[in-house]
Amino acid sequence: VLREMQKSAKPIDRDSFTILECIGSGQFGTVNKGVVFLENQSSICAIKVTKMDSGDDILKEAGIMQSFTHANVVRAFGLCSDSGDIFLLLEFCDLGDAQHHLASLSQSDPVPMRIKIMILEQVACGMKYLDDMKIVHRDIAARNVLLQTPNSHNRPPRAKVSDLGLARELDEHSQYTKTSQSAQLPVRWMAPENIMDFKANQATDVWAFGITAWEILSNGMMPFESLKNKEVIVLLTNPNLNISTYLMKQDHWSDDIYRIILDCTAFEPDDRPSFDMLINDFTRIVRNLGRL
Numbered sequence: 001v002l003r004e005m006q007k008s009a010k011p012i013d014r015d016s017f018t019i020l021e022c023i024g025s026g027q028f029g030t031v032n033k034g035v036v037f038l039e040n041q042s043s044i045c046a047i048k049v050t051k052m053d054s055g056d057d058i059l060k061e062a063g064i065m066q067s068f069t070h071a072n073v074v075r076a077f078g079l080c081s082d083s084g085d086i087f088l089l090l091e092f093c094d095l096g097d098a099q100h101h102l103a104s105l106s107q108s109d110p111v112p113m114r115i116k117i118m119i120l121e122q123v124a125c126g127m128k129y130l131d132d133m134k135i136v137h138r139d140i141a142a143r144n145v146l147l148q149t150p151n152s153h154n155r156p157p158r159a160k161v162s163d164l165g166l167a168r169e170l171d172e173h174s175q176y177t178k179t180s181q182s183a184q185l186p187v188r189w190m191a192p193e194n195i196m197d198f199k200a201n202q203a204t205d206v207w208a209f210g211i212t213a214w215e216i217l218s219n220g221m222m223p224f225e226s227l228k229n230k231e232v233i234v235l236l237t238n239p240n241l242n243i244s245t246y247l248m249k250q251d252h253w254s255d256d257i258y259r260i261i262l263d264c265t266a267f268e269p270d271d272r273p274s275f276d277m278l279i280n281d282f283t284r285i286v287r288n289l290g291r292l
C-alpha cells in the first residue's frame with residue numbers, strides 16, 4: 001500500500017526546494033515555510049518533515065492529497081525522500097490554522113460571525129468533495145482547517161481542509177473504515193459509534209464537522225474544556241446525552257446556526273445531515289445575513 005501511495009505522489013528533487021523558518025509542529029515532525037521551484041516557477045509552500053521510519057501516514061497523506069484538486073482542500077506539490085527524511089510539500093496557508101487564528105484575534109479584533117459562517121461553508125464544500133471521492137477524513141477539527149488571506153478586502157479568508165494523515169478510503173462493502181486503536185485518537189471530535197466501535201464513515205466526519213463548527217464559532221475554544229479525555233468518552237457514549245449542556249450556545253449565535261451543530265452531533269448517525277445538506281443550510285444562512 002505504501003509503495004502504491006509513494007508511486008501516486010509526485011517525487012520532488014531535494015534541490016528543488018529550500019526550507020525557511022519552522023511554522024508549526026505536528027504529531028510526526030515539524031512544519032516549515034519554504035520555497036519550491038517547479039516548472040520554472042517558484043512558489044511559497046509549507047513543508048512537513050518526518051523521519052522515514054515514522055512516515056507511514058505522511059506517505060498516505062501525500063498520495064491522497066496529490067490526487068485531489070479542490071479550492072477547499074490543501075493541495076500537495078509532491079513528496080521528497082532524502083537521507084532518512086521525508087518532505088511533504090503543500091500549498092501554503094499564510095494565516096495558519098483556524099483554531100489559532102481565531103483565538104489570537106478573539107480579544108483584539110474578533111472575526112465577525114458572517115465571516116466565520118462563510119469559513120464553515122467552505123469547510124463543508126471541501127468535506128463534500130472528499131466525501132464524493134469516497135474519502136473519510138477522520139480528523140476534521142479547527143486545527144486542521146487552514147486559512148489564506150482573501151484576495152480582496154472584506155472577503156472571508158479562503159478555508160482549506162488539511163491534514164489528511166488519518167484519512168482513508170471508504171470500504172464500499174462495509175461502509176465503514178476501521179480506526180487503528182493504537183493511534184492517538186481525537187476523542188473530543190469523535191462520534192459515539194466511532195468511540196465505541198472505531199467505525200468511521202461520512203456520518204462520523206459530519207459529527208466532527210459539528211464540533212469544528214462549534215470551535216470556529218467560539219473563536220477556537222476547546223470543546224468539552226472542563227472534561228478530561230476519559231470523561232469525554234463516558235459522556236459521548238451515553239445515548240441520553242444532552243450535548244447542548246456541554247457545547248453551549250452563545251447569546252449572539254442565531255438558532256439556525258446552533259441547530260446545525262446539534263443536528264451534526266445527533267447520537268444516531270442516520271439523524272445527521274449530509275455535507276450537501278449542510279452546504280445548502282450555510283448558503284441560506286449567509287444569504288439571509290447578506291453576502292459580502
Ligand code: ADP
Pocket residue numbers: 023024025026027028029031046074090091092093094096097143144146162163165
Ligand atoms: P500533523 O498532521 O503532523 O499534526 P499538521 O498538518 O496539523 O501536522 O500541521 C501542524 C501545524 O502546522 C498546523 O496547525 C499549522 O499551523 C501548520 N501548517 C500545516 N500545514 C500548513 C500549510 N499548508 N500552510 C501553513 N501552515 C501549515
